[in-house]
Amino acid sequence: MIVAGREILKHAHKHGYAVGAFNVNNMEQVKAIIEAAEETKSPVIIQASQGGLKYAGVEYIAAMVKEAAKNASVPVALHLDHGTDFKQIMMCIRNGFTSVMIDASHYELEENIKKTRKIVEMAHAVGVSVEAELGKIGGVEDDISVDEKDATFTDPDDAEKFVAETGVDSLAIAVGTAHGPYKGEPKLDFERIKVIKEKLNMPLVLHGSSGVPEESIKEAVRLGINKINIDTDIRMAFHRAVKEFVKKNPDVYDPRKILSPAKEEMKNVIADKMRIFGSAGMA
Numbered sequence: 661m662i663v664a665g666r667e668i669l670k671h672a673h674k675h676g677y678a679v680g681a682f683n684v685n686n687m688e689q690v691k692a693i694i695e696a697a698e699e700t701k702s703p704v705i706i707q708a709s710q711g712g713l714k715y716a717g718v719e720y721i722a723a724m725v726k727e728a729a730k731n732a733s734v735p736v737a738l739h740l741d742h743g744t745d746f747k748q749i750m751m752c753i754r755n756g757f758t759s760v761m762i763d764a765s766h767y768e769l770e771e772n773i774k775k776t777r778k779i780v781e782m783a784h785a786v787g788v789s790v791e792a793e794l795g796k797i798g799g800v801e802d803d804i805s806v807d808e809k810d811a812t813f814t815d816p817d818d819a820e821k822f823v824a825e826t827g828v829d830s831l832a833i834a835v836g837t838a839h840g841p842y843k844g845e846p847k848l849d850f851e852r853i854k855v856i857k858e859k860l861n862m863p864l865v866l867h868g869s870s871g872v873p874e875e876s877i878k879e880a881v882r883l884g885i886n887k888i889n890i891d892t893d894i895r896m897a898f899h900r901a902v903k904e905f906v907k908k909n910p911d912v913y914d915p916r917k918i919l920s921p922a923k924e925e926m927k928n929v930i931a932d933k934m935r936i937f938g939s940a941g942m943a
């Protein structure tokens with residue numbers, strides 16, 4: 661069943677585990693996520709970035725995810741990832757998204773607070789949860805690009821002020837991860853996660869989590885991360901499976917035959933993440 665994002669994240673915060681937030685752009689990704697969640701009995705957040713909505717259309721993404729959630733035996737939230745455009749955020753809420761991110765992290769603190777507070781007031785009025793970001797998460801993906809040197813870690817005191825003045829339901833923090841594939845091994849600032857969690861005592865979000873070593877993910881969850889964003893690892897699973905299938909079956913042109921193994925490969929990757937995050941069995 662489809663639920664508000666805060667319902668899923670409050671449970672994760674209370675019980676000390678993390679929920680995977682997986683990006684979708686097409687039907688196969690939606691199916692892979694729901695099947696993995698059912699298989700591992702895990703709550704799950706299905707999310708689309710503005711780039712994903714541009715590609716598929718907000719109505720298509722909402723319809724696919726709501727249909728999948730309607731028949732699922734686990735709680736599912738539908739989330740806008742990295743919302744920066746007011747109209748886009750409103751269109752998502754109008755289409756039944758149960759959670760939205762307002763990413764105003766490129767602005768100075770006061771401007772970020774102002775923009776975030778406006779979305780919180782409107783989203784909360786209709787029961788939709790809000791995630792915001794403080795500090796700059798590095799890396800490059802379609803719609804996001806923050807040069808590594810501009811990536812700035814979240815300041816715990818700023819975070820306390822930010823949450824008190826905005827009322828957000830969850831906060832994405834910059835602690836050493838970056839979007840997209842890593843060149844070297846990412847080093848997370850665990851002490852910073854610990855201090856922010858102690859100060860805020862609320863659900864915290866880790867972006868740029870693909871490619872982070874399992875032990876680092878588990879330590880981040882132990883210290884208080886409750887939502888973990890994964891996109892690149894699913895893209896790579898899709899790419900691996902399609903490449904292998906087409907190599908072995910160069911003359912097969914039926915999308916059903918080409919995409920089925922890709923859906924399976926994505927499902928297996930996602931189910932493994934759910935076990936590592938500790939959400940397996942929590943639904």
Ligand SMILES: O=C(COP(=O)(O)O)N(O)CCCOP(=O)(O)O
Pocket residue numbers: 683709710711712741742801802803804838839840841866867868869870871889890891892893
């Ligand atoms: O944190 C993540 C994913 O991180 P990852 O790259 O480590 O999977 N995200 O918010 C996904 C961002 C996807 O944006 P776009 O569709 O514009 O490329």
Ligand SMILES: [Zn+2]
Pocket residue numbers: 742839867868889
């Ligand atoms: Zn992100």
